[in-house]
Amino acid sequence: MNVRLQMAMVFHLDKCIGCHTCSIACKNVWTDRRGAEYMWWNNVETKPGTGYPTAWEDQDRYRGGWVQGSDGKLRLRGFSKGGTLESIFHQPYLPTIDDYYEPFTYRYQDLFDTPEGADQPTARPVSMITGKPIDIQAGPNWDDDLGGSPVYAENDPNLTHVSEEDKRLLFELERMTFFYVPRICNHCLNPSCVAACPSGAIYKRGEDGVVLINQEACRGWRFCVTACPYKKSYYNWSTGKSEKCILCFPRIETGQAPACFHSCVGRIRYFGGLLYDADKLPAAASVPEGELVDAHRGIILNPNDPAVVAGARKNGLGPDVIEACRRSPVYQYVIDWKLALPLHAEFRTIPMLFYVPPLMPVMATVENGAYDTTETGLFGVVDNMRLPITYLARLFSAGNEGHVRYALKKQIAVRAHRRMVTVGDLDRDAVTSMMQEVGADAAELDAIYRLTSLPTEKERYVIPPSHREEAEQMLKTDVLRAKGETGFGFLERPVRGT
Amino acid sequence: MTDRMNALLRTAVVVGSVVLMQGTSRAQDAADPTGALFEKQCYSCHNIGSGKKKGPDLKGILQRRDRAWLHKFIASPKSMKASGDKIAVGLFREFAPEEMPDQMLTPLQIEDFLNFIDKVTKSGKVFVPQSGQLSRPVRPGDIEAGYAYFTGKKKLAAGGPACISCHSVQGVTPLGGGTLGLDLTQANARYTNIELASILKAPAFPTMSRLFANNPLTDEEVVQVFAYLQSTKTRTPDPGRSAFAFVLIGMAGTVACLGLMNFRWRARLRTGVRKDFVAQAVERHRKNLRSADHSHRAGRDA
Numbered sequence: 193m194n195v196r197l198q199m200a201m202v203f204h205l206d207k208c209i210g211c212h213t214c215s216i217a218c219k220n221v222w223t224d225r226r227g228a229e230y231m232w233w234n235n236v237e238t239k240p241g242t243g244y245p246t247a248w249e250d251q252d253r254y255r256g257g258w259v260q261g262s263d264g265k266l267r268l269r270g271f272s273k274g275g276t277l278e279s280i281f282h283q284p285y286l287p288t289i290d291d292y293y294e295p296f297t298y299r300y301q302d303l304f305d306t307p308e309g310a311d312q313p314t315a316r317p318v319s320m321i322t323g324k325p326i327d328i329q330a331g332p333n334w335d336d337d338l339g340g341s342p343v344y345a346e347n348d349p350n351l352t353h354v355s356e357e358d359k360r361l362l363f364e365l366e367r368m369t370f371f372y373v374p375r376i377c378n379h380c381l382n383p384s385c386v387a388a389c390p391s392g393a394i395y396k397r398g399e400d401g402v403v404l405i406n407q408e409a410c411r412g413w414r415f416c417v418t419a420c421p422y423k424k425s426y427y428n429w430s431t432g433k434s435e436k437c438i439l440c441f442p443r444i445e446t447g448q449a450p451a452c453f454h455s456c457v458g459r460i461r462y463f464g465g466l467l468y469d470a471d472k473l474p475a476a477a478s479v480p481e482g483e484l485v486d487a488h489r490g491i492i493l494n495p496n497d498p499a500v501v502a503g504a505r506k507n508g509l510g511p512d513v514i515e516a517c518r519r520s521p522v523y524q525y526v527i528d529w530k531l532a533l534p535l536h537a538e539f540r541t542i543p544m545l546f547y548v549p550p551l552m553p554v555m556a557t558v559e560n561g562a563y564d565t566t567e568t569g570l571f572g573v574v575d576n577m578r579l580p581i582t583y584l585a586r587l588f589s590a591g592n593e594g595h596v597r598y599a600l601k602k603q604i605a606v607r608a609h610r611r612m613v614t615v616g617d618l619d620r621d622a623v624t625s626m627m628q629e630v631g632a633d634a635a636e637l638d639a640i641y642r643l644t645s646l647p648t649e650k651e652r653y654v655i656p657p658s659h660r661e662e663a664e665q666m667l668k669t670d671v672l673r674a675k676g677e678t679g680f681g682f683l684e685r686p687v688r689g690t
Numbered sequence: 691m692t693d694r695m696n697a698l699l700r701t702a703v704v705v706g707s708v709v710l711m712q713g714t715s716r717a718q719d720a721a722d723p724t725g726a727l728f729e730k731q732c733y734s735c736h737n738i739g740s741g742k743k744k745g746p747d748l749k750g751i752l753q754r755r756d757r758a759w760l761h762k763f764i765a766s767p768k769s770m771k772a773s774g775d776k777i778a779v780g781l782f783r784e785f786a787p788e789e790m791p792d793q794m795l796t797p798l799q800i801e802d803f804l805n806f807i808d809k810v811t812k813s814g815k816v817f818v819p820q821s822g823q824l825s826r827p828v829r830p831g832d833i834e835a836g837y838a839y840f841t842g843k844k845k846l847a848a849g850g851p852a853c854i855s856c857h858s859v860q861g862v863t864p865l866g867g868g869t870l871g872l873d874l875t876q877a878n879a880r881y882t883n884i885e886l887a888s889i890l891k892a893p894a895f896p897t898m899s900r901l902f903a904n905n906p907l908t909d910e911e912v913v914q915v916f917a918y919l920q921s922t923k924t925r926t927p928d929p930g931r932s933a934f935a936f937v938l939i940g941m942a943g944t945v946a947c948l949g950l951m952n953f954r955w956r957a958r959l960r961t962g963v964r965k966d967f968v969a970q971a972v973e974r975h976r977k978n979l980r981s982a983d984h985s986h987r988a989g990r991d992a
Contacts (some may be wrong), residue, residue, distance in 0.1 A: 282958050284958065
């Protein structure tokens with residue numbers, strides 16, 4: 193057993209209101225720079241929709257992630273070593289700037305400087321790349337709330353497995369539905385961006401599993417951009433280097449949640465440590481698609497298991513770190529309750545960002561001008577949701593509908609249980625049988641309710657101490673001086689060609 | 691046809707080399723140490739008694755010129771020309787563009803040379819160099835081997851540079867050979883067998899003598915390169931070969947490579963996923979409009 197620590201995340205989609213506050217917080221902190229205008233390390237997408245960059249999930253176009261060869265071994269979908277060499281000066285699978293969007297601003301000064309005339313002055317949109325006036329064609333959330341559905345929502349790559357009839361119903365007026373998927377770098381356990389980098393500039397930090405691009409080693413070949421199936425590595429055309437979400441590591445090293453977590457209005461985000469067995473990684477990434485979620489859970493270790501604790505201690509993890517892992521909300525959502533699922537496990541990168549699938553409005557029919565939402569059976573709503581289970585399963589469980597169905601049923605069970613407790617209008621036997629079906633007792637459902645609806649900040653973000661002092665000692669720097677200088681130092685800009 | 695010509699050529703080579711072997715039986719003059727030095731340092735350009743080469747025939751030189759003048763001239767022909775000496779200027783003009791290099795000889799050595807030339811002149815014989823003698827008769831396979839040495843496919847044993855580095859021969863390779871030295875097509879027509887063999891064995895030309903001073907061709911290599919050069923005697927030298935051809939070929943190659951890259955990586959012209967989606971949606975919408983318009987008209991007509 194090779195016990196390692198990974199900082200992991202849960203996004204509770206049932207709580208997300210799609211306000212983009214997380215995106216703005218990230219933009220203001222990290223990507224409000226020349227060459228980074230088009231980047232959204234954190235973005236919020238409407239589903240069904242094609243997201244940002246357009247149709248990023250379609251790996252036939254973008255060739256990200258891993259595929260399993262006939263020999264069972266994983267190889268990058270994008271390029272072999274020879275292919276990397278052949279394509280080093282031009283890659284055919286990169287998203288174009290139009291697939292992201294051409295970043296723009298407005299010439300506000302014109303509103304003040306325009307001489308008096310017959311017409312009102314206007315602020316013309318200008319490209320932030322060329323500085324010239326542009327005709328705005330797209331934005332990072334152009335399909336927000338199903339805007340432009342015939343172009344975007346209908347081309348959602350996850351709809352390939354949905355039947356034509358379901359698709360027709362999905363886009364029928366008055367039945368249309370959508371939900372939001374906020375996305376950041378998944379800080380995968382099996383990151384394909386790291387594997388694809390010809391310069392060896394990308395690495396996964398040993399102490400907390402954050403995936404970073406060394407700006408001094410990056411040569412801007414952009415193989416990470418192709419290799420990342422989530423398209424969360426971006427090329428900065430100004431510095432000539434690629435950049436990505438850094439999980440706000442300066443914040444987590446000082447015990448604060450990343451900016452996008454911190455600013456989340458709906459409090460949908462949970463952050464905590466997971467212990468995992470690095471030795472089991474290759475096997476877990478190589479199982480058939482339907483078993484990927486189980487394999488995924490299989491490598492995460494129980495921090496209360498004495499053997500795991502011993503292994504963690506052997507690998508240099510302190511008791512305070514293990515203690516933080518025991519209180520990790522991520523462990524509860526992913527392992528204890530099995531509510532949170534990885535996004536697109538079939539890319540086989542083993543992402544460490546998990547999503548609680550959203551409970552969608554039920555299918556309703558309009559009768560005599562009133563919505564009829566009569567439920568049949570205890571969990572009748574699950575299979576009658578306006579968004580087909582097949583669709584959610586494509587997103588969150590590599591096609592295994594059982595996992596999604598279970599997570600949805602459990603959320604319904606929580607609601608039924610709490611309604612019985614607080615309102616008391618539900619039949620106790622019916623609720624008990626629901627609890628039995630999802631294999632949860634009242635205490636567990638109450639715990640889910642508490643962490644979902646009433647968590648304190650300290651419960652949502654359980655950040656293990658990063659022990660910078662140990663790292664500084666390892667690097668043989670003056671520990672006390674490093675402590676005194678924290679947050680201060682010299683800014684080294686990334687420079688093209690170095 | 692070509693087979694027959696090859697056979698004829700090979701026969702000619704063999705016959706020629708037999709004649710050469712007979713010719714060398716008279717080469718006793720070179721046994722003298724001064725003769726050997728003459729052979730090494732002078733013979734590439736000067737004959738004694740068998741006519742002009744790159745420089746004048748030296749037979750009877752003491753009868754034609756003053757001994758003191760000869761001393762001065764041989765020691766440094768260039769300064770003689772620079773000093774405006776009439777005879778020197780005349781000689782340089784006659785044998786242009788060849789220029790006799792300064793020989794770095796001591797007055798004693800020059801005296802030895804003059805005496806040696808006088809001796810040969812007085813004996814009434816022709817100077818035949820020892821190095822003009824091939825170690826063995828030429829065999830048909832030697833042309834092939836000589837070609838390999840010429841083009842550098844096979845390395846010279848002592849490490850000397852391949853002939854093609856500086857010289858060309860008509861048809862030696864598709865792009866010809868070097869242009870620094872002379873075109874060696876018909877070298878055997880310009881030089882007799884003995885002269886050519888001697889040059890190969892001990893070249894006295896300023897550039898070549900330095901290049902091959904410490905790494906001369908072996909006897910076997912001399913025979914083979916000789917055979918190759920002999921075989922090119924009948925070819926006509928290519929008159930108009932210039933560096934311009936190289937530039938043209940380079941430009942054509944560049945254009946071809948760019949074209950190939952252009953084709954191989956044509957996927958770069960992709961406009962992007964989103965634009966395709968928009969175009970498809972617009973097309974779908976147009977089709978719907980057309981069919982709606984059509985059915986509307988049909989309804990009205992009915």
